[in-house]
Amino acid sequence: MKVELEADKCVASGQCVLAATDVFDQDDDGIAILLEEQVGDDRLDDVKEAVAVCPAAAIRLVEQ
Amino acid sequence: MADTPAGPVPQAPDSPPGFPMPREARCPFDPPPALKDLQAKTPLTKVRLWDGSEPWLVTRYADQRAVLGDLRVSAGPDSPGYPTKASPEGGEGKLSFIMMDDPEHARLRRMVTAPFAVKKVETLRPAVQGIVDDLIDGMLSRPGPVDLVEEFALPIPSLVICELLGVPYDDHAMFQENTKTMVRTTATPEQRGVATREMAGYLAGQIAQRLAEPKDDLLSGIAGRVTAGEIDHQQATEMALLLLIAGHETTANMIALGTLALLQNPDQLALLRDSDDPKFVAGAVEELLRYLHITHLGRRRAVTEDIEVAGQVIKAGEGVIMANEIANRDPEVFPDPDRLDLTRDARRHVAFGFGIHQCLGQPLARMELQVVHGTLYRRIPTLKPACALEDVKFKNDAFIYGVHELPVSW
Ligand code: HEM
Ligand code: SF4
Numbered sequence: 001m002k003v004e005l006e007a008d009k010c011v012a013s014g015q016c017v018l019a020a021t022d023v024f025d026q027d028d029d030g031i032a033i034l035l036e037e038q039v040g041d042d043r044l045d046d047v048k049e050a051v052a053v054c055p056a057a058a059i060r061l062v063e064q
Numbered sequence: 065m066a067d068t069p070a071g072p073v074p075q076a077p078d079s080p081p082g083f084p085m086p087r088e089a090r091c092p093f094d095p096p097p098a099l100k101d102l103q104a105k106t107p108l109t110k111v112r113l114w115d116g117s118e119p120w121l122v123t124r125y126a127d128q129r130a131v132l133g134d135l136r137v138s139a140g141p142d143s144p145g146y147p148t149k150a151s152p153e154g155g156e157g158k159l160s161f162i163m164m165d166d167p168e169h170a171r172l173r174r175m176v177t178a179p180f181a182v183k184k185v186e187t188l189r190p191a192v193q194g195i196v197d198d199l200i201d202g203m204l205s206r207p208g209p210v211d212l213v214e215e216f217a218l219p220i221p222s223l224v225i226c227e228l229l230g231v232p233y234d235d236h237a238m239f240q241e242n243t244k245t246m247v248r249t250t251a252t253p254e255q256r257g258v259a260t261r262e263m264a265g266y267l268a269g270q271i272a273q274r275l276a277e278p279k280d281d282l283l284s285g286i287a288g289r290v291t292a293g294e295i296d297h298q299q300a301t302e303m304a305l306l307l308l309i310a311g312h313e314t315t316a317n318m319i320a321l322g323t324l325a326l327l328q329n330p331d332q333l334a335l336l337r338d339s340d341d342p343k344f345v346a347g348a349v350e351e352l353l354r355y356l357h358i359t360h361l362g363r364r365r366a367v368t369e370d371i372e373v374a375g376q377v378i379k380a381g382e383g384v385i386m387a388n389e390i391a392n393r394d395p396e397v398f399p400d401p402d403r404l405d406l407t408r409d410a411r412r413h414v415a416f417g418f419g420i421h422q423c424l425g426q427p428l429a430r431m432e433l434q435v436v437h438g439t440l441y442r443r444i445p446t447l448k449p450a451c452a453l454e455d456v457k458f459k460n461d462a463f464i465y466g467v468h469e470l471p472v473s474w
Binding site for chain 2: 018
């Protein structure tokens with residue numbers, strides 16, 4: 001699956017970093033950045049959790 | 065019509081239920097029973113506030129998140145229909161972007177997001193551990209009992225936010241007292257106005273100093289935005305005020321109320337005391353946030369364009385309240401919701417709100433609470449309340465829930 005992040009919407013809550021540390025980080029201003037765009041099955045649950053807790057609906061998982 | 069709210073709004077005949085509702089004295093950690101009954105009965109209902117207005121109350125988790133995530137609602141107390149907690153005149157004060165809508169909200173919030181990033185906050189952990197250890201040493205050097213609020217819960221977040229902002233901690237008595245007045249529901253608009261102005265005057269002075277001579281602190285960062293012409297001195301002051309208040313009062317209440325809840329649930333306390341797994345401690349803190357939900361008077365918004373909630377249209381100009389404390393007890397999301405269970409996965413709670421206003425300081429609050437609850441019971445395994453639960457004064461008279469005092473011994 002592919003992860004999409006709309007950085008414009010991000011409110012720097014840090015929730016995605018907590019949910020999926022290997023996939024998300026924050027830039028110097030606290031805005032989320034993607035470390036990996038493609039996630040395998042082993043990361044899927046963590047990314048789903050990030051999607052669920054993101055307060056700004058900035059993260060999506062898309063089938064390829 | 066009441067001038068100023070003073071706790072629960074009583075039920076009147078032929079009108080919607082009063083809000084907020086009284087808690088059950090015997091269950092001080094639970095939301096008001098009438099509120100939970102409403103959740104079981106209906107997703108959406110009208111309530112009556114202290115000023116006679118009748119906004120909507122959203123009772124369930126999914127609907128609350130949907131409304132808070134919707135950009136057609138406004139957090140501005142001046143928006144038509146906004147359900148106020150208190151008389152706005154000299155009242156709630158201007159608290160910067162927490163009361164604004166996008167795009168201005170986003171513009172201002174993004175000026176201060178940097179120091180709250182998860183990894184930035186992590187670098188402060190050793191310093192916070194030092195503060196917590198020192199305060200525990202201080203308590204243990206005396207015979208007890210001590211008031212955990214004064215001696216532990218309040219100093220921790222106050223020291224941390226002072227360090228971060230660059231506010232001298234020596235002035236803590238001034239800002240802690242004024243904050244207490246600002247969040248007390250029974251304060252008159254005048255009292256609240258005086259407290260707000262004293263704090264604002266103080267912070268305006270601090271910012272003026274940074275304009276003249278910048279330091280390496282967040283106040284200087286905010287002052288830098290004034291120099292750059294992005295905000296004026298007044299906006300900078302309001303931003304500092306929001307960060308100072310939000311930074312200490314909430315976390316302090318979570319520390320004291322959380323400790324009391326654990327002392328009342330010794331089996332759960334034992335899990336924390338016996339664990340040295342940071343992951344378990346982090347999960348336990350999420351569960352405490354869910355279970356206690358201290359920002360207990362609901363997230364409040366005014367609807368700016370018609371929206372649909374639970375099959376019903378809420379019209380532009382109407383007010384809507386999301387009672388997050390019962391969202392965190394929604395059985396659809398949290399099985400056996402009224403049980404404090406530190407082993408559950410509570411990460412989806414809404415103790416920090418939801419949507420664009422979700423707490424900016426949450427990584428900092430989490431880290432402070434992890435250090436506190438991961439340390440206190442290990443260092444003082446015999447910690448116990450020094451008064452009966454019935455004698456503890458709970459903050460039913462404040463916008464943020466907690467305990468006024470908590471005498472403890474060991
Ligand atoms: C356990 C402690 C805390 C709790 C339970 C808490 C809770 C909340 C909640 C529920 C909101 C949302 C308000 C709304 O939607 O109307 C919020 C917003 C906010 N909090 Fe916290 N908070 C805590 C600690 C902190 C700390 C340590 C800071 C640090 C400065 C902070 C700064 C803020 C700010 C600036 C906002 C406004 C965000 C915005 O409007 O975009 N909070 N908090
Ligand atoms: S969870 Fe959403 S809002 Fe929070 S940092 Fe990640 S992308 Fe940004």
